[in-house]
Amino acid sequence: MASSPIFLILSPLISTVIIGISNELHEDRKVYIVYMGALPKREYSPLKHHHSILRPVVDCSSVEETLFHSYKRSFNGFAAKLTAQEQQEL
Template sequence: MANQASLMFYYVFTIFIITMSMLCGASTEEKKAHIVYMGSLPEGQYSPLSHHQSMLRQTAQLDSFVETSYIRSYTRSFNGFVAKLTDIEKQRLSNMEGVISVFPSKTLQLHTTRSWDFIGLQESATRNAQAESDIIIGVLDTGICV
């Protein structure tokens, strides 16, 4: 009898461990910063922060999701926010009404602030003002950095 009880305890304990590892596995998926772009800001009374956090609550797998995932809202030139999301959360947000796109936030390294050095010219290089007058060396759009 005692042996059967031990065996039953072992099975129940094993099932419990497997179930807990599956449940915990969903919440330990790596979260990465994503930009949620929602187009232009609506006219009239609109609270971007409240709306963005409400959207995150609808996406939430855990009650503390908004507090741990929300990074910031964009409230001046366009409507959007940044949050740490799993792939599943990203997909849920992508399917919400009003969301145009959800894409990973990337930190890019600035290559140069000194074009002369970057293209290998010395400051003492011979210049031809007439030939240079209609040339644009480069235009950099650094995008949104988080």
């Protein structure tokens, strides 16, 4: 029974630290637009291509979460939420 009060006291502190780290990770990401020129005349899947470009660069678990918008009508490009390091790698 002596360990129960300690757990209850430490529990809010741990969740605060985890939430703080999570928020910092999201704040470090900014939206960048990547312009890739005109759309190819051949059969082409812009979304698949944009995912394949982001996949090796992005540190987070899901490319889908990072890709903000895929431009596929007017021009070829995408907007992605990236960290400064990911932006440099791209």
